[in-house]
Amino acid sequence: xxxxxxxxxxxxxxxxxxxxxxxxxxxxxxxxxxxxxxxxxxxxxxxxxxxxxxxxxxxxxxxxxxxxxxxxxxxxxxxxxxxxxxxxxxxxxxxxxxxxxxxxxxxxxxxxxxxxxxxxxxxxxxxxxxxxxxxxxxxxxxxxxxxxxxxxxxxxxxxxxxxxxxxxxxxxxxxxxxxxxxxxxxxxxxxxxxxxxxxxxxxxxxxxxxxxxxxxxxxxxxxxxxxxxxxxxxxxxxxxxxxxxxxxxxxxxxxxxxxxxxxxxxxxxxxxxx
Amino acid sequence: xxxxxxxxxxxxxxxxxxxxxxxxxxxxxxxxxxxxxxxxxxxxxxxxxxxxxxxxxxxxxxxxxxxxxxxxxxxxxxxxxxxxxxxxxxxxxxxxxxxxxxxxxxxxxxxxxxxxxxxxxxxxxxxxxxxxxxxxxxxxxxxxxxxxxxxxxxxxxxxxxxxxxxxxxxxxxxxxxxxxxxxxxxxxxxxxxxxxxxxxxxxxxxxxxxxxxxxxxxxxxxxxxxxxxxxxxxxxxxxxxxxxxxxxxxxxxxxxxxxx
Numbered sequence: 001x002x003x004x005x006x007x008x009x010x011x012x013x014x015x016x017x018x019x020x021x022x023x024x025x026x027x028x029x030x031x032x033x034x035x036x037x038x039x040x041x042x043x044x045x046x047x048x049x050x051x052x053x054x055x056x057x058x059x060x061x062x063x064x065x066x067x068x069x070x071x072x073x074x075x076x077x078x079x080x081x082x083x084x085x086x087x088x089x090x091x092x093x094x095x096x097x098x099x100x101x102x103x104x105x106x107x108x109x110x111x112x113x114x115x116x117x118x119x120x121x122x123x124x125x126x127x128x129x130x131x132x133x134x135x136x137x138x139x140x141x142x143x144x145x146x147x148x149x150x151x152x153x154x155x156x157x158x159x160x161x162x163x164x165x166x167x168x169x170x171x172x173x174x175x176x177x178x179x180x181x182x183x184x185x186x187x188x189x190x191x192x193x194x195x196x197x198x199x200x201x202x203x204x205x206x207x208x209x210x211x212x213x214x215x216x217x218x219x220x221x222x223x224x225x226x227x228x229x230x231x232x233x234x235x236x237x238x239x240x241x242x243x244x245x246x247x248x249x250x251x252x253x254x255x256x257x258x259x260x261x262x263x264x265x266x267x268x269x270x271x272x273x274x
Numbered sequence: 275x276x277x278x279x280x281x282x283x284x285x286x287x288x289x290x291x292x293x294x295x296x297x298x299x300x301x302x303x304x305x306x307x308x309x310x311x312x313x314x315x316x317x318x319x320x321x322x323x324x325x326x327x328x329x330x331x332x333x334x335x336x337x338x339x340x341x342x343x344x345x346x347x348x349x350x351x352x353x354x355x356x357x358x359x360x361x362x363x364x365x366x367x368x369x370x371x372x373x374x375x376x377x378x379x380x381x382x383x384x385x386x387x388x389x390x391x392x393x394x395x396x397x398x399x400x401x402x403x404x405x406x407x408x409x410x411x412x413x414x415x416x417x418x419x420x421x422x423x424x425x426x427x428x429x430x431x432x433x434x435x436x437x438x439x440x441x442x443x444x445x446x447x448x449x450x451x452x453x454x455x456x457x458x459x460x461x462x463x464x465x466x467x468x469x470x471x472x473x474x475x476x477x478x479x480x481x482x483x484x485x486x487x488x489x490x491x492x493x494x495x496x497x498x499x500x501x502x503x504x505x506x507x508x509x510x511x512x513x514x515x516x517x518x519x520x521x522x523x524x525x526x527x528x529x530x531x532x533x534x
Contacts, residue, residue, distance in 0.1 A: 257388075
């Protein structure tokens with residue numbers, strides 16, 4: 001077996017499960033699972049608005065969470081790039097969410113952000129509220145604030161690790177040269193350092209966005225019931241007693257596959273430019 | 275950046291790190307914790323006693339068994355995959371990297387929904403084998419990307435030199451590759467374990483509710499409003515994850531010893 005044969009076998013092994021999943025989703029979405037395969041059935045299911053609304057909601061939530069986490073990661077990497085104890089502590093605290101399983105983040109978010117959670121109790125202790133109903137609802141609401149904050153916190157671990165690694169590898173002369181040429185400290189950060197960090201972490205930002213877009217655990221426990229985040233809609237419809245609803249689950253699954261394939265393309269493109 | 279914003283930022287980071295941990299600990303050990311009290315009225319270890327033989331222990335054993343099997347299985351697949359792709363170079367290597375990123379990027383719920391029908395046809399629906407195969411997919415993707423990076427850095431001349439000096443392929447594996455790959459293999463096993471350890475959607479769909487891991491139990495406890503059990507299971511889930519990160523960091527500090 002020559003080395004190219006080995007590579008093709010490796011590529012086949014990696015792609016087989018996602019491709020089998022995709023093929024079954026197309027087949028079942030077109031009515032194959034009910035014994036009446038017709039692409040028109042799939043087209044009709046894809047024309048229904050519900051999965052598209054779920055996709056749009058999930059995309060917006062993932063974009064906002066990723067933007068918040070990216071801004072946080074760049075700020076932390078720039079503010080705590082030294083070797084003092086405070087710098088090391090800040091970097092460790094920022095990467096803390098990285099190893100925590102998403103389901104634990106979701107469970108902790110319920111305990112912290114619910115209307116009788118730890119945050120509400122702190123507000124009551126400060127005298128800002130007296131009953132749980134006075135605490136703004138953050139979880140299971142259409143604006144998805146609690147979900148977005150929890151997703152952003154989870155992403156911050158990964159993105160801050162990346163941003164700190166990029167900053168550690170930057171040539172200190174770059175900033176010094178910008179300052180020598182008359183740039184203020186703020187301008188040097190904004191015009192020299194931030195673009196270089198952004199370029200270094202961009203493939204990671206795309207990967208984090210793809211992860212958040214398709215994540216299930218946090219939207220299932222913290223997301224709204226209407227519109228339903230896409231991953232939650234897939235599972236709920238797949239378990240529905242109504243067979244027509246199960247067919248809709250396959251159409252929604254196809255949208256998730258399409259979003260993932262687009263993310264892979266975007267990731268590879270951004271990596272080739274980094 | 276001046277000192278004041280740095281202090282505020284550090285305080286914010288400390289708060290966001292401590293609040294979730296404090297909430298989990300208070301819920302796991304607290305009793306009669308009514309609003310607006312910051313602390314519970316009494317303390318209990320009732321949910322932890324489940325570890326002596328209840329639902330939590332069964333889920334813990336299931337999670338550990340699956341995690342170990344997935345760690346070993348995914349590492350065994352990812353080492354030759356990563357090596358083949360790194361040695362291919364050029365466009366084939368890029369295509370391989372994209373193929374490895376695919377099972378990582380495809381949302382587990384979509385993967386699970388797609389694989390469910392195929393596994394049902396094979397008579398594996400709702401079995402531990404189905405869950406193992408499902409977990410293996412993203413774990414192999416992650417670890418293939420990891421070993422692609424490892425083999426890119428590993429000079430192929432090491433193997434060629436050993437062969438030129440008369441070593442058999444087995445000796446090259448035992449005497450050259452195994453010592454060089456000892457650290458990456460340990461990290462890969464830990465990473466594969468953690469991917470399975472935290473997995474929920476693949477277990478829920480492919481296990482059909484019959485395979486109950488610790489992560490799946492957290493979902494059930496939160497949905498049932500059993501905060502104490504949810505927090506206990508959540509803390510149990512965090513321990514190996516944080517330990518693995520700490521070990522990986524300590525191990526990374528020693529990287530130069532291995533690679534130079």
